[in-house]
Amino acid sequence: MIRILFLEDEPTIQDVTAEYMKMKNYDVTxxxxxxEALYKIxxxxxxxAVLDINVPKGSGLDVLEYIKSSNSSTATIMLTAxxxxxxxxxxxxxxxxxxxxKPFSPILLLKRIEAVLRRTINQNSEVLKKDGLFxxxxxxxxxxxxxxLKLTLSEFLLLQTLMKEPQRAFTREQLILRIFDDEYCGNDRIIDAHVKNIRKKLPKNYIKTVNGIGYQFNKEA
Structure with a gap:
């Protein structure tokens, strides 16, 4: 879940805006x-981080300065009257x-948040897929x-491997090496179990079975 730090000292604005963010399934602090914002960051x-500039015990610009000076990947949107x-x-x-x-529409702010997150996700994530999957x-x-989507580490590594090379069909043995290196000694059908669990968690069938070989990322999903 996307995590947002919201710095705002006006209770009504904070409460209403935070509720709009939560309706979009953002985890809001x-x-x-x-x-307090600096402590959290x-x-x-x-x-x-959505930061009001005019706040007690400093400024939203102080928080912005810390985020940028610490080479944090946290994106920032500034609010001020x-x-x-x-x-x-x-x-x-x-x-x-x-x-x-300010004054701003919470819906407009949500659109700005979506736009900023799209940009930063493109910059900070190695793989980005259509239809909101990344x-x-x-x-x-x-x-x-x-x-x-709450994938386990093994499930994440399996899906990551397929997404990075969508043109390639992987055998089960190749996927085991990508996930476990040389540490796994069991049956290669463990990959089938992981694929089954991933398919249950994904909104679409992004993993294609390639008969006689193994699995491939499904670009047509």
């Missing part, structure tokens, strides 16, 4: 001041991914329409 991992060009330019000069001026190599997760 809400904080009310810059100090330093001690946990987020895909996106200040519509002046100088503040916007300052945020963009600090490499903010987007900027939304993998994140760094966190060993598979998502469909921003919802984690």
């Amino acid at each position: 809400c904080v009310k001041d810059a100090k 330093k001690n946990d991992k987020y895909d996106l 200040l519509g002046d060009e100088e503040t916007q330019i300052r945020a963009f000069n600090m490499n903010a991914d987007d900027y939304v001026v 993998i994140k190599d760094d966190s060993y997760e598979v998502y469909y329409n921003n919802v984690s």
Whole structure:
């Protein structure tokens, strides 16, 4: 599941906007001041930070500066009631991914979030597939329409192998080597069991059986 840190000190805006985010199946952590936001960023991992600039105990720009200076992959969207060009330019000069001026529509913010996540997913994930299916190599997760499919590590590695080389049909033995290296001594039919479990978790049949060989990523799904 996509994780979002939401820094906003106005309770009504925070509550309403967070509910909209949760309706899109985002995992939202809400904080009310810059100090708490910095603590969360330093001690946990987020895909996106939505940061109000004018908050207590610092500024959203302080949080943005930390995210960028720490080489974090967390994307950023800045919120502020200040519509002046100088503040916007300052945020963009600090490499903010987007900027939304208050008052804003929660639905518009959701669209901005989707756009930013699409860009950052393309940059940070080695494999991206059509129809909302993509993998994140760094966190060993598979998502469909921003919802984690909860694959096991072996299932993830199997699907990752097939997605990386969609033109290739893999034998069971080849897949075992990709998943277990030389450590597995059991029956190669374990691959069939993993494929069966993956198919149950995927919204479409993205794994094709190749008779007499093994399995291949199904580009027609």
